[in-house]
Amino acid sequence: MRWRVPLGFTTALLWLCLPTASTGAEDYPLFLRESWRIQTSILAKESGDKISRPDFRADGWYTAAVPTTVLNALVRNAVYPDPCVGMNNMRIPDASDEFNREYGLAKFSHLPGGRNPWADPWWFRKAFTLQEGLQEKRLWLTFEGINYRAEIWLNGRKIAGSHEVVGMFGRWTFDITGIAVAGGENVVAVEIFPLDFPGLPAEPQLKAFGPFGLNGGPTGDIGKNVTMHCSVGWDWIPAVRDRNMGIWQDVKISATGPVDIRDVQVVTDLPLPDISAADIRIKADLINFSDAVQEGVLSLRLRPRALGQKEAAFITKTVRLGSRETLGIAFSSEDYPELRVRNPVLWWPNGLGRPDLYEAEIGFEVGGHISKAERISFGIREVSSRADKVNNWDRRLFFVNGIKVPVRGAAWVPDMMLNHSPERLRSELRLWKEANLNLVRIWGGGTTPRAEFFDLCDEMGLLVWHDFWITGDCQGTWDKGSQDYPYDTRAFLSSAAAVVKKLRNHPSLLVWTAGNEGYPREEIYRPLRDDILAGLDGTRPFIPSSGYRTPPEGWGLSWPDNKAAGTYSGGPYYWVEPKEYYRLVDGGKDWLFKNEVGLPSVPVLESLKEFLPLEPDPEVKFPLNNVWGYHDACEDNGKYSLYDSAIRRRYGEPRDLADYALKAQLVNAESYRAVFEAVNQAAERTAGVILWKGNPAWPSVSWQIYDWYLRPNAGYYFAKRACEPLHIQLNIVDGNVWAINSTRQDRMNLEAQIRLYDRAFRKIREFAAAASVPALSSREVQVGKPGGVLPEGNGFVSLHLRDKEKLLSDNFYWLSRDGDFSFLASLAQADLKVSARREVRDGHLVVRLRLKNNGSGPAFFVALRMGNKEGSEFLPSFWSDNYLSLLPGESRDITWSADDERSPGEVLQLKWEGWNVSRQVVNID
Known part of the structure; x- marks a missing residue:
């Protein structure tokens, strides 16, 4: 251990042991979450200077807990019905007056005269008390996310206007020193303005097996805003009536001394392939907000979060700041040898190792008091990317710590009304991890999730693919919307810069993309790529689009290699014969890295009962009704009729809803297993596969491996099995058996046990074969029989992979040459x-x-x-x-x-x- 302590060792050590001991602000940051009141400006006609005073009476206002949208709060106050259940969403007026006229929704408005409740601003008001002892502190008010514009008032004073606070993904911090009252009551009032362009939703899905409307609406106008595009409706989510206007992320008060620490960045460098040491670089801005010269001690400590690991480094140095000066500071191993960490514990993605984390504690002490202390979690790891050619097609490869990652992931979409508690996020991401997935894709038409999302991905070893807020559906990729969207260049770029600064220290963050199936216009694209992502981050790759479109020559492609994206969307998004996935993987460029593939996925019976009426409709195939259509049982991309036909043709006409749901689980199981196993077998050729999608935005019957109630369907467990670290599988096309090793260790001298049964479950053949699989590869198991192990006609195949007596993997297939599984009905009852x-x-x-x-x-x-x-x-x-x-x-x-x-x-x-x-x-x- 080497120490460099030029000044102030004793006081710095005291701070590191007791980080809040001398701050006088032990309860800070103070999160303003409970006991907000909200009201429409149509009914609350007073001005902000009055509403934000303690003596204002908010009589008749609704209670709310922040983060929340306006609609979410009104649903909780029983003003409107829960839009997730049945057809309730068609009993809530929409932000588009044209849509309300077309479908008669104005009559459901709670406002006088049927006025559109989302056309005017809404007030959010919160009274709070600051503790004594903060009089000498600088106080800061931070909003982590507002949709869409806002004017902000505190104690009768306007502190920000709606031209400054604009865009769903911005982050705003205001100096409220001298405005906020320490030891007394304070009131913050926020006037939330709706989207500049609420957009026109597509035709709603009022019939099962009917058409989906156009994603993003018929005009794509929602793309004019810097917001959540899918709030106007997509083919898996209806229009969110208020477009999620509100305070959708945290609001907090923080306290500092005269000097603040901002924009800390931790960069780790590994001299790959050598991982025996890592160099740490830390940068930050010190800002003196006072008129006086400030001299103090800057302290830095690094330590692993894993129990039993030794401290990595402890450094202090004296810093002098002039009046109102901003000073960029840096620590590196060139100046501080302690920042070369020997034998570091590395962060690895799920399945390749443990996601070990470190903490950097950085603080500035003035006159024996902590002015600011900050703790940053980070991982020692290095990510990179490379584009190469396969049959002259572009393929994108990703690496962590020099190891090629076999990407197995799914897209994540936001909840319809942004109901994302930290507890729910933890549960969702645990489902992801336990499914043996290693990547979460943040889709460009949704949101950048709250900070806890990325903390959890760090802890669980889940890589994150982050699209920025662009979609081809609103960007002119398919002759709808415009390349000129969004209109507000400043709002987009300032929001992007804020997001990059907030997220760049997360080891889970793998890649940025400029958008989903599209990219923004040049005035946004080039500074996003060259100034914000390369300049403010520069530690992870960027690709120009998730698929379909490539920017014009001269704009720059992927960073840093300036190559094509090499990833592909395009589905299929509908049910196909499971064997078809093998043909797709073998046959074209899309599957070199497939970032969107999925199918309708009916939840289990218990979940269906939560959101659908149970009575069948004689106009629709038994046992469905037209409400299924509103919950995504429609045609176009998802082609629900193909999925429904597969249920009936493969497993027989359903006796009732329970039977339909059970047979749907068999279809889910077959399909999701086939997606991953087809890619597994082609490990040398394919770089990854990402489902469209992993989760639903609301109760849905399409594109999910678990439902809105967090119940996995059978597809979840069959995907989990297919993605397990060591796996045995059957090629259902040619009958060959394969062993898959997705770990970093060779696994040799294993035994594959294979059993074949006919349709009556009479054993045809049983034998064992040797299996050896190098790390991160797939190998065919030599079964010694031409044509593999497929039974003649219909039957079953059971596979087990063992290391001596230890079972490593098992797999069970039911097989039919013609896709008719009616023989399953004759299976005898099991005990x-x-x-x-x-x-x-x-x-x-x-x-x-x-x-x-x-x-x-x-x-x-x-x-x-x-x-x-x-x-x-x-x-x-x-x-x-x-x-x-x-x-x-x-x-x-x-x-x-x-x-x-x-x-x-x-x-x-x-x-x-x-x-x-x-x-x-x-x-x-």
Whole structure:
């Protein structure tokens, strides 16, 4: 350990041990979240200087908790119905008067005369008290996200106008020293203005199997704003009636001394392929907000977050700042050898290693008091990208710490009304991680999520692909919208700069793209690429578009290699025969790196009951009704009719809704497994695959592996299995068996066990074969039989991959030459026994289960649910496996856990049933 302590060692060490001991502001930052009041300016006619005074009476205003949109708050106050249920969204007026006239929605307005509730500004008001002891501090008011424009008032004083505060993705900090009252009551009032251009929604999906409207509406005008494009409606989300106007991210008060620390950047350099040492560089701005010269001690400490790891570095130096001076400071290993970290613990993406993190603590002390202290979490890792050619087609490769990452991911889209609590985000991203995915794509028509999202991705090893707020649907890619959108260049670029500064230290952030299937005009594109991304970040690649469009020559392509994007969207977004994915992967450039592929994905029965009426409609195929159409059972991109036909043709006409939902799970399972396994097999050729999408924006029947209630469908578990680190799989086209190794370690001398059964589940053949798979590769298992192991006609194939007695992977296929699985109906009832043992692990209740098939046939497609003793299911639930099949006499160990803490003595209720397994319910004491 080397130390450089030129001055102030004792006081600096005190600060590092007790970072708030001398601040006088132990409770800061103060987040302003609860007890807001909101009201439309139509009814609250007073001016901001009056509304923002403590003596103003907000009688009749609605209560709200921030972050929130206006519509979200009004739904919580029962002014409008929950738009996620049934057809309720068609009982709420829209921001577009033209749309309201067309569909008769004005009559649902809560305002006098049916006035459009979203056409005028809304007031957000919050009273709060600042503690004593802050009189000598500088006070700051920060808004992390407002949609769309705002005027901001504090204690009768206007501190920002709507020409300054504009754009959904901006971040604003205001000096409120001398305006805010320490030890007394304060009031902040924010007048939120609607979008400049609310856009016209597309024709709503009022019939099942009907057409989808145009994504982004018929004109694409929503793209004129710097906002969430999909709020006007897409083919997986209806129009959000208020376009999500509101305060959609945190509001906070912070306190500093005369000198503040801003824009800290931590950069890690690895001399690859050598990873035995890492150089750390840290940059920041010191800003003296006082008129006096300030001299103090700048302190820096680095330490791993992992328990038992040694401290990496501790440095102090004296700094002098002139009146109102901004000083850029830098620490590097050239000046401070302590910043060369020996044998660092590296950050790795999910499946390639642990996502180990470090913390940098940086502070400035003046006169024995901390003026500002900041803690930054970061990972020691290096990301890079390279474009190459395959058959003269462009392919984009990504690397972490010099290792090529086999990207397995899904797109993430925001909740319809931006209901994203930290707890929900943790649950969603845990679902991502436990599905063995390693990437989350932030889609360009949605939002940049709140800070907790990226913290969680750091902790879980989930790489993030970040599109900026551009979509081809609004950008003229498909003759709709315009390349001139968005209009406000300053708002876009200032928002982009704020986002880059906020996110650039996150090790999970892999790549920036200029937009989804498009890019902005040159006045935005070039400064975004060259000044903001290369200049303010410069540590990760940039690609010009997720797919379809390439900027004109001279604008610059990807950074830093100036090559084509090499990634491709384009689906398919509809059901195809699972075998087709193998042909697609083998046959064209799109699958060299496929960043959008998916299909309709009906949730399980329990979720369908939450948002759809259960009565069938005689005008629609049994057992559906037209409300299914509003929840995305439509044609065009998703072609729901193909998916519905696959359910009926492959598994038989449904007896009822429960049977339909069960058979849909079989289609989900087949399809999502095939997507990933087709790419697995072509590991040498393909660089990655990203689902469209992983999650829904609202209760939907399309494009998801878990639903809005956080219940995974069967496709989730079959994707999880296909993406496991060591995997055995069957090529369902040619019958060959493959072993997949997605880890950094070679796995040699394994054994593949293969069993074939006919349609009546009579064993045809059983044998074993050797399997050795180098790291990050796929290898065919030599089965010694021409034509592989496909049974003649219909039947089953069971695969197990073992290392001696240890089971590494298993897979079970039901197969039909002509896609007719009616033979499954003749499977004999299975005798499945389940035993359970409960324990507490890391403060959370865990249940370990052993399943044993005591019958003479398979226990096929067994689904398990865990709930309380009244039968209410715990959501989300995390199963190590589900929708599984067991051979006769086979046992399987699985686990269940939940995110929330549960009493160790709580009685649990376990339910299970399968295709040929009767429903059973047992209590677990």
